[in-house]
Amino acid sequence: MSYPILHDKLKADAGRLSEALEHMSKLFLAPREEKSLRSFTTAEVAELLRVSDGYLRKAHFDGRIPEVEQGAGGKRLYSADDIRKIRHALSQTAKDPFQFLPGRRDGDKLQIWSTVNFKGGSSKTTTTVTLGMRLALRGYRVCLVDADPQASLTTFFGYQPELDFREGGTLYDAIRYNDGDSTRVPITDVLRKTYFPGLDLVPGGIILSEYETETPTALSRGEQPVFFNRIRDSLRQVEDDYDIILIDCPPQLGYLTMSAVCASSSLLMTIIPERVDLASASQFLTMASGVLEVLHANGGVGAYDNFAYLLTRFDTAISTQQDLSEWIRKLLGDSVIETPFVKSSAVSEAGLAQKTIFEVDLGASRNRKTYERAINSVIGFSNDIERMIQTAWGRDSKP
Secondary structure (H helix, E strand, O other): OOOOOHHHHHHHHHHHHHHHHHHHHHHHOOOOOOOOOOOEOHHHHHHHHOOOHHHHHHHHHOOOOOOOEEOHHHOEEEOHHHHHHHHHHHHHHOOOHHHOOOOOOOOOOOEEEEEEOOOOOOOHHHHHHHHHHHHHHOOOOEEEEEOOOOOHHHHOOOOOHHHHOOOOOOHHHHHOOOEOOEOOOOHHHOOEEOOOOOEEEEOOOHHHHHHHHHHHHHHHOOOOOOHHHHHHHHHHOOHHHOOEEEEEOOOOOOHHHHHHHHHOOEEEEEEOOOHHHHHHHHHHHHHHHHHHHHHHHOOOOOOOOEEEEEEEEEOOOOHHHHHHHHHHHHHHHHHEOOOOEEOOHHHHHHHHOOOOHHHOOHHHOOOHHHHHHHHHHHHHHHHHHHHHHHHHOOOOOOO
């Protein structure tokens, strides 16, 4: 079968799919099911607050912190909002209040990290959203920015970008170029609170692909601000509201990625320890170095606090991956984050339900050992990155 006018067919197919998805949404998602966060155990909360179980129990006994819901056997169950309230209550009487409030202090610059990779399937989005949730639970004010037209990060928060943002409401609105009556809006107009306390979202959507096609024309007519300043300028509007902003970039070195890179204080590159992925990583770094050189010469980028590599989808059962990971560490040194993000069925199963490992119900987990292995991996690399953030603020951290 041939398609002499392919664009007409694609437009028609897209229309049919969009209508069908909207119909399905009305059938199966009405009333719209909103995502919610599970409860946390005493042991989990103690770790998040950097205290012992006994310290937390005594604080309850002394009435220094609010009481929480109790489950079977009288075990305390904490919501994420409970954790935040307890964190602030403990900081009021602590010798070192910053133990419980680890975020920015006077003079600390906003930490903006972009997650980059030239190749899809490297757990870039999963890493970004998981890290964001962990940092929020640890007491930081976090914003996630979905700069990928595929908008996978946005779907983790219960949105259907092709339906929910058909009329706008994504990052594109805040960085777009002037076009007749359509102009960019403040990023606060598209910023959304999520069901996860301490974690906000700037959604993505397929419309972001327009930024890639519109930028050359905007450059030719000299429209300001230039493309590499647009995400940076937008984020400056909310600079005082967050400690950390994480940007999920598209799996390519286009204008969106370059704009995110120019807005960032640190970069995080995900790498699967496989030969094909390493070859792709080498190509990305070669291209990125050339692009960054040009941007640096034109005032687009300055100094970065960190350029870190995270080994993802790391399978400890595959000897070649273990060998390659050691080789990578010897080659790239301390730039490689100490703890890898392991490949795990627990992470994969959570992802199928548009959840992270932090949202998995422990009681419903079929293999607790698998879950614990996955969560320890996530806590490990998140703590490694948290230390980098604290160091960038000029202080040591002991997560």
